[in-house]
Amino acid sequence: MKDEYIHQINILQNNFNILVAKKFEDKLDNQLTAKQVLLLELIKQGFTSTKDIADKLNVSTSAVSQILNKLEDRGYIERNFNPQDRREIILNLADKAHQYFRDLAALKLQINKDIYGNLSSKDLKQLKDILEKIITIADESDQSNANN
Template identity: 35%
Template structure:
């Protein structure tokens, strides 16, 4: 790629990133208050992982978050006290603690789904279906490129 094309690509990607950041920041500002929860980003990441898998052990969470089991236990303890998460002992391995969403955790994600539906109805519905499909396909393609490249680097030990 020559310098002119490289600069043009860089400028386009910079513009895309700024637009995406600005849009997401406005949506978060508009809708975060509706969730009315006082959760840190680490707590939300941990809860997102639990929601996605429905149940995870403390050690699995630690591995996924790239932190110690002790750090995960501290976050889980606070979220358990506030009824976002529930800890139970794995009956098949009594030394393993399983984490699942609790009452407030389920409520949080129900509310989040309502907000996402409102965002779709309010904003995405103003695009043509083909445009939404095209946007999704481009993002999937870019995500695959990133994953392939990073996997290649990991295999080379970089």
């Protein structure tokens, strides 16, 4: 029975994602891959070196560099020399990335208003509590896998 619920949840999540993507696809630059967005998010959070990003994601610096090259070619990031150590390159978001994040923030507000805004406070609290449980379980699973 539990497996059937999980299967139904996966279908519902996919359907929700498809509906949201269809409704809002014209509102955001959808030319970015999930990995590119992840790297932009990390740079926005303050990760300014290829090595720091690679360490955070537990991947090779060359894998990160390949994605960063594409982001730089498309005008989303800038690479600058560290004035204190010219051997070090500092990653910064370019204007195009800042615009992407402004557009994303506006999109999130619209989704909150159009979709989540139609749920009752009780439903929103229940959804929040369940998502927090899922995140805790996923985090514990990730930590246990890292220790093995």
